[in-house]
Amino acid sequence: MKFATGADQAVGFGLVGFSVLLFTYYTIWVIVLPFVDGDHVIHSYFLPREYSVILPGVAALILLLFVGTFIGVVTWKNRKPKKVD
Amino acid sequence: MTKLLEWLLGLSLIGMAWGLVTFDLLDLQLPPQYRELAWPMPVYLLVAFGCYSLATVGYRVATFNDCEDAAKELQAQIKEAKEDLKKKGLKM
Numbered sequence: 001m002k003f004a005t006g007a008d009q010a011v012g013f014g015l016v017g018f019s020v021l022l023f024t025y026y027t028i029w030v031i032v033l034p035f036v037d038g039d040h041v042i043h044s045y046f047l048p049r050e051y052s053v054i055l056p057g058v059a060a061l062i063l064l065l066f067v068g069t070f071i072g073v074v075t076w077k078n079r080k081p082k083k084v085d
Numbered sequence: 086m087t088k089l090l091e092w093l094l095g096l097s098l099i100g101m102a103w104g105l106v107t108f109d110l111l112d113l114q115l116p117p118q119y120r121e122l123a124w125p126m127p128v129y130l131l132v133a134f135g136c137y138s139l140a141t142v143g144y145r146v147a148t149f150n151d152c153e154d155a156a157k158e159l160q161a162q163i164k165e166a167k168e169d170l171k172k173k174g175l176k177m
Contacts, residue, residue, distance in 0.1 A: 005151055012147025019140035023133060030129045034121040049121065053128045077176050 026052070103127065 029046050036042060047055075086094075105111055106123040 008149070008151075009147045012143045012145070015143025016140045016147070019136040019143065023136040023140075026129070026132055026136075030125050031122060034118040049125070053125050056128050056132050078174075080174075 029049075029052050033043065033046060033049075103123065103126055106113070106115065106120065109115075109120070
């Protein structure tokens with residue numbers, strides 16, 4: 001059996017890299033920043049704290065919207081008069 | 086006690102602890118940094134769990150061995166299934 005090739009590896013490790021980056025940024029934002037002085041330069045790389053809750057909330061809503069729309073579209077395309085077999 | 090009840094109990098306890106700290110219901114007067122840290126916690130844990138899930142899926146996609154024979158067989162089965170469903174009227 002061969003090892004995973006080309007595109008699989010790229011996508012897979014891409015996902016891993018993206019998750020690590022996202023996790024690190026988000027962790028610094030939520031957990032580290034409250035303990036850092038208000039006038040440290042690092043604060044300029046992060047949005048105000050409220051956005052650390054609002055942005056994931058909006059992202060979750062958009063995801064739900066996509067899933068719901070997909071289900072709705074496929075269901076609509078397959079409706080039959082009177083009975084749905 | 087069922088697993089569901091265990092999980093619900095655990096979650097409620099943690100939820101109550103979080104609520105107490107965030108809304109300062111016991112007037113504990115914790116230092117402001119800890120209160121700042123506490124209120125995004127539910128969202129933070131969700132995002133952290135999401136990142137872990139994504140990383141796990143990505144890693145397993147990257148390290149899963151290619152199975153050429155199984156792939157060909159699966160493609161054939163997909164084709165067969167599509168034709169069968171088309172005959173029965175499903176539109177994708």
